[in-house]
Amino acid sequence: MAEERMIFRCEDSVDGIFTAIYKAWEYGTSRSSVELNICATMRLFVQYADVEADYGIALKVADTIRNRLSEEVYNIVWRAALSDCADKAEHIYRFLRKGFRMGASVIDYRQDEDVNAVCRMSEYAGREAHKYTGFVRFEENVNGVLVARIAPKNNIVPLIADHFADRFRQENWIIADVNRGCAAIHRAYMEPVIMMGISGDSIAARTTESADETEFKKLWSSFLNSVSIEERRNRRQQMTMMPLRYRTFMSAEQ
Amino acid sequence: MVIQEQLSLQQKLEILSDAAKYDVACTSSGVDRRNNGMGIGNAAACGICHSFSSDGRCISLLKILLTNECIYDCRYCINRSSNDVVRAAFTPEEICTLTMQFYRRNYIEGLFLSSGIIGSPDNTMRLMCETVIMLRSRYNFGGYIHLKGIPGASQDYIDLAGWYADRMSVNLELPTADGLKQLAPHKSRKKILTPMRRIQKQIIANGNILLGEDSAHYGKTSLYGGAEASADVRAEMSDSILSEHGGMLHNINDISPGGALSVVKGRGANTRYAPAGQSTQMIIGATEESDYHIVTVAEALYQKFDLKRVFYSAFINVNHDSSLPAQHDGEGVPLLREHRLYQADWLMRYYGFKSYELLSEQKPNFNVLLDPKCDWAISHLELFPVEINRADYYTLLRVPGIGVTSARRIVKARRCAILGFDDLKKMGVVLKRALYFITCNGRMMYNTRIDEDYITNGLIGVEKLNNYQIEHHHSYRQLSLFDDTIGDVKLWQKNA
């Protein structure tokens, strides 16, 4: 039995993927692979093992990447693991196998399929995160808390939390990913906390607008109208730079 | 001219953002600054776009005029004194409120403040200084500030402003002194270049005093010789800055005796003068200059004034002024020309091109059909093809279809193995352009000839669609400068 090929399946989270990679490694890299448990197709002649995400194990994997490769490689892998690419787990697994052979310079090896895939996934998530650092819109609620809702493709809340924690240090704020039910919650002057399992209702309950909110929304909206130059009108360019999917919660930009 | 007093904040914002929109720069890039712990805000060197207007431009700053009242009469400007438009003015408090409230909702990176000339250049610059000092000191605003230097304003105000603004800019307006005389009779080249020079001097003198977190930038500022200075010299300079700085704060009280500015205490000022540097802009197509003329002017500005950016603004005849190029029904705004100038600017700043390589007296204007890099390559076929596995970085950069990002990737990747055409695709090389100019391991991709007409034809096919889309911008897709946009957000935004 131990000769058989084994696919380690895990939940779609960084902890899940790292744990599955650890288990697959233990089992033997030549006859194991890793995939997300949302990948539906089951194959014949392979064994499946469902892996429970384990924070302790994931941390070990993270430390190993950091120490044996580099902080930069770790960041690339981390962002790739937060991307919404279905086959990311296996690519990361194979990327790491190559990485531990080649060292930190593995990321220069772009001609390799797995390296290229991981770098691309990482750039993809990173680019969306960067876009959202601009496109997040906070609404001030009656308690003075700034609440933002986003619906990103990639799991970017962990990627942007620090940026906003620094920028809005003295504010209480929440950034909620309405699709994944996860949120970054920030109390003034504290570190942000990432919470899972936040329901849409519990966010909606916190979005009753403060008195000022309506006024500033209106001001912003008229600013957007008046800065545009009619003679250069170019809706398609606007659409390319800010596709509609970003605008779900940008009330002035719709 | 009367400034309307009874306007609501909403009305003022409409008027004063509308009047500011022709200033093209909306960049918030060039400085990294963490929250200082005393208030709101930080700054990101890469620049962040918060929205895109319906003309497709990045919006990152609250771009407004302090007032659209103006004693000058520049022909191209909507705010000129001879125009009959509603005039409004913000109070400094109103600007602070808008900036703070927009900022904390994440609408903007910061403030871009410009102004018509109200009373006198000095009076205008004083009001602008007052506003940004209030924003930094009383409101503890730590976001980005871009402030216009007003031509003709005295040195003291220019010296003061840069301690509160991240970026300073003085508009060149028109590429030549003659053009300026024609269209902006109240301004002169000298009045514009004087504050520009002063800002440069201040940046050089005070750019190498790096405190705290900024010290990581030593390498960069060594361009100015700062990093080589001994610790003693640095300490001495830093002392002199601090005392000079104290002097400036004293000045403010002189400016506004007992007024709002007496709140200035310690906090608020930058650790360096205009840390995001200086920029300028010029209007393209209102006067007769050739592209060659414009790029040489831009090059001189980069070299002699250490500018961070030169912005080009396609002329729009907003006043339907009959002495200026006519644009019936909004047609004829020289957008493709503007685009070519940005491409050339990019080549000069990041690709090591010199203006004389791109254009000359004999060939004074850019090719409408080909981008400047392709155009250059086709007239230098003796340098091609280039072998991907051997050519140095700068040679790679000169190949059409290879950008900064892909050239870097090639140089790294070929250490591991010999690269083929498939590998290049993964690195973001645009093969449909590059294929005429490169070999991989001694072989061309197809059986193409190194022949001027042949390659031109091949490339024009690729370019035609792009150019059509720029001219007919209503259907225009993507304003990418070159094809090397992968992984480098900045390259996406011409005006950022």
Ligand code: SF4
């Ligand atoms: S100085 Fe000239 S360009 Fe500036 S606002 Fe006045 S008229 Fe316009």
